Amino acid sequence: MISTVYSPFRELYQRTVRDTTALGSVLLVVSTQPNGVARYSMKQPCSHFDVHAASGAVILKRWLTRERAKSVACTVIARNRAGEEDTTKVLIKTSSTNQHSPIFKQQVYRGFLRENSPGGSSVLLADNSPLLVSATDKDVGPSALIGYRLLNPNEPYFVVDFVTGAVRSRKPVDYEKLKEWIFYVQA
Numbered sequence: 676m677i678s679t680v681y682s683p684f685r686e687l688y689q690r691t692v693r694d695t696t697a698l699g700s701v702l703l704v705v706s707t708q709p710n711g712v713a714r715y716s717m718k719q720p721c722s723h724f725d726v727h728a729a730s731g732a733v734i735l736k737r738w739l740t741r742e743r744a745k746s747v748a749c750t751v752i753a754r755n756r757a758g759e760e761d762t763t764k765v766l767i768k769t770s771s772t773n774q775h776s777p778i779f780k781q782q783v784y785r786g787f788l789r790e791n792s793p794g795g796s797s798v799l800l801a802d803n804s805p806l807l808v809s810a811t812d813k814d815v816g817p818s819a820l821i822g823y824r825l826l827n828p829n830e831p832y833f834v835v836d837f838v839t840g841a842v843r844s845r846k847p848v849d850y851e852k853l854k855e856w857i858f859y860v861q862a
Contacts, residue, residue, distance in 0.1 A: 691768040694740050705731040705751050705763055713753035718762060721749035739769045773818040777810035777862035784808055786842060794846040808840040810862035826859040835860050
């Protein structure tokens, strides 16, 4: 244990960083301050981080990706001039950014609306079930959440539910004016 000249390390330093964090970034700073000067080093080599000997800055030296590990831990040692030392654990968690685009389960969706249907009616499939556009995403966590919207938000006749992908009419449609509508949905 480092003498009373130094305040002991916290037991754990922890931070969550994005997997797009630039190499060379300071992720956090470990410190025995305010009571003295220490030299910092890794207890064992750590493939993802390095620690600056004078400042205690933990620096990213290898890309973090959730595919490799959700978190990486290492132990930092602080030594005073008398050779006394203390250790602390550094835990860096990775949060993923959106790396994959959503992919629709179908390229084209075809549905129909019964004549004289009121606004708010579901567009139906051939089996009379509601038309739901659907996409998947290979990301994890919040980056995997998918929302749906019309590419032309001024589309006067139809709306897509942001969460469910359900397609509904905004208002009654007149089949005598137009029998077919084509619109694009973005996930």
